[in-house]
Amino acid sequence: MRRCLIAAAACLIAQAAAAQNFTTDSDTSQVRAVPVAQPSPPYPGGVDRSGAEGWVRLHFVVSGDGRAVDPIVVDSFGGPAFEQSALETLAEWRFEPPADGDEIGNNVVDMRFEIRVGRNLATSNFMRRYRRIVTHLHNEETAAAREQADQTAQLGGWNLYEATMLNLMLGRVEAQEGDLNGKLEYYRRALGVGDRAALRGEDRRDVIKRIFEAEFATGQYGSALATAKMLSAQPNSEADMATLAENLATIEAALAGSDDLVVSGALANACDCDAGEPLWHYRPARSSFQVRNTVGELTRYEARCNAQRSGGPVEAGQTVPLPADGAHCRVFLFGTAGTTFELVEPGEPRPDEETSARRAVAVR
Numbered sequence: 408m409r410r411c412l413i414a415a416a417a418c419l420i421a422q423a424a425a426a427q428n429f430t431t432d433s434d435t436s437q438v439r440a441v442p443v444a445q446p447s448p449p450y451p452g453g454v455d456r457s458g459a460e461g462w463v464r465l466h467f468v469v470s471g472d473g474r475a476v477d478p479i480v481v482d483s484f485g486g487p488a489f490e491q492s493a494l495e496t497l498a499e500w501r502f503e504p505p506a507d508g509d510e511i512g513n514n515v516v517d518m519r520f521e522i523r524v525g526r527n528l529a530t531s532n533f534m535r536r537y538r539r540i541v542t543h544l545h546n547e548e549t550a551a552a553r554e555q556a557d558q559t560a561q562l563g564g565w566n567l568y569e570a571t572m573l574n575l576m577l578g579r580v581e582a583q584e585g586d587l588n589g590k591l592e593y594y595r596r597a598l599g600v601g602d603r604a605a606l607r608g609e610d611r612r613d614v615i616k617r618i619f620e621a622e623f624a625t626g627q628y629g630s631a632l633a634t635a636k637m638l639s640a641q642p643n644s645e646a647d648m649a650t651l652a653e654n655l656a657t658i659e660a661a662l663a664g665s666d667d668l669v670v671s672g673a674l675a676n677a678c679d680c681d682a683g684e685p686l687w688h689y690r691p692a693r694s695s696f697q698v699r700n701t702v703g704e705l706t707r708y709e710a711r712c713n714a715q716r717s718g719g720p721v722e723a724g725q726t727v728p729l730p731a732d733g734a735h736c737r738v739f740l741f742g743t744a745g746t747t748f749e750l751v752e753p754g755e756p757r758p759d760e761e762t763s764a765r766r767a768v769a770v771r
Contacts, residue, residue: 439511440469440502440503440505440511440514441502441503442500442501442502442503443473443501443502443503444499444500444501445500445501446496446499446500447496448492448493448495448496448518448520449492449496450492450520450522451488451489451491451492451520452488453488454485454486454488454489458522458530458564458565458566459485459486459563459564459565459566460485460519460520460521460522460565460566460567460570461483461484461485461486461488461489461492461519461520461567462483462484462485462489462517462518462519462520462567462570462599462600463480463482463483463484463485463489463490463492463493463517463518463520464480464481464482464483464515464516464517464518464599465478465479465480465481465493465494465497465515465516465518466478466479466481466513466514466515466688466711466737466739467479467497467514467515467516468510468511468512468514468711468716469502469505469510469511469514470510471504471505471508471509471510472504473501473502473503473504473505474498474500474501474502475497475498475500475501475502475514478494478497478498479686479688479739480493480494480677480678480683481515481677481688482595482596482599482677483677483678483679484567484570484574484596484600485520485563485570486563486679487678487679489518489520490678490679492518492520493518496518497516497518505714507714509714509715510714510715510716511713511714512711512712512713512714512715512716512736513711513712513713513735513736513737517599519567519602521566521567522566527568527604527605528566528568529566529568529569529572530566530569533559533565533569533572533573536555536558536559537559537572537573537576539555540552540555540556540559540576540580541576543555544576544579544580544583547583549580549583549584552580552583553580553584556573556576556577556580559573560573560577567600567601567602567605568601568605570597570600570601571597571600571601571605571606574593574594574596574597574600575593575594575597575614577593578590578591578592578593578594578597578617581593587621587624587625588621588625590617590621591618591621591622591625594614594617594618594621595618597614598611598614598615598618601614608642608643609643611641612638612641612643612644612647615634615637615638615641616638616647616650616651618634619631619634619635619638619651619654620654622634623654623657623658625670626668626669626670627670627689627690628658628661628662628668628692629689629690629691629692630689630690631654631658632655632658632692633690635648635651635655638651658692662692662693664754665754665755666754667751667752667753667754668692668693668751668752668754669749669750669751669752670689670749670750670752671747671748671749671750672687672689672740672747672748672749672750673687673745673746673747673748674686674687674703674705674740674741674742674743674744674745674746675687675744675745676744684741685741685742685743685744685745685746686739686740686741687739687740688737688738688739688740689737689738689740689750690736690737690738691729691736691738691752692752693729693752693753693754694728694729694730694731695726695727695728695729695752695753696726696727696729696738696750696751696752696753697724697725697726697727697750697751697753698721698723698725698740698748698749698750698751699723699724699748699749699751700747700748700749701721701723701746701747701748702746702747702748703742703743703745703746703747703748704742704743704746705721705740705741705742705746705748706720706721706741706742706743707719707720707721707740707741707742708720708721708727708738708739708740708741709738709739709741710727710729710736710737710738710739711736711737711738711739712729712730712735712736712737713730713735713736715730721740721742726753738750
């Protein structure tokens, strides 16, 4: 097993086993959880090994005694068997207990299930389907492109290289349908699924840049700032960063201003597993939030931050405080699937000035 730090708060573990290889990427928050034991996830039994591969993104908390607890499936590809394997593996992980005995609340891990690491090839079956979708999009036959893309996704059994291509294509279909939030979801998944061999150099920078643009357009400023930081860390990204300068200045001005930041959301079940719970998650940019205009039922919230977490019932008009640097938190809302709402990050009111609301839609 080999461990290497890939960022101030990131850890990569790779372990090869006979005839199968898995790579686990662990990206923790500003307060770093130091790993002690991180077994690699086993390829789930009962899954057809003819080519099916999987990817699972989990959010979890490091408890005061160093265990990984309260995992949430944020996104995945491949099906419930991969999710279950990831959850069972995470339960075996151990970290150095936090020095102060508190929890480390904001931790994200990507687990990859690969039959053969580095198999960056697409099958002829996949490429035939892929070319049909490209042709439909080129001819602006959006309905036909959607049908082909959905059939390909439902068929399943794809390797992670194919999954990267498929999610990028699904993002293009969503964009042609005018659904910016759907495009953002698929591009985020493609970036998570695609390793540096599947998405390299200019292609990788282009995907990250498109994610930033969608986050900016939907008012997800906390996420947009994190994405810009990711882009700046890519080799040869200077020209790309220059194109973001104006939008970044707009974000900084908005965060420093008195206007509320308002983002619309909807609950959905991100997990294919039996224990899945409808949820919505958001990276805040300020140090408090409110929830309003709820249609449906929100049962509770949880705010997971650097060295703490809080939670409770969602109450109308309630202002939930976050640490001063709310950008290092992740807010989760839970309830009934399909519930819609607005999450508000209040601005600082100015004397004798009526605060207006800046609205954006960010349905996940």
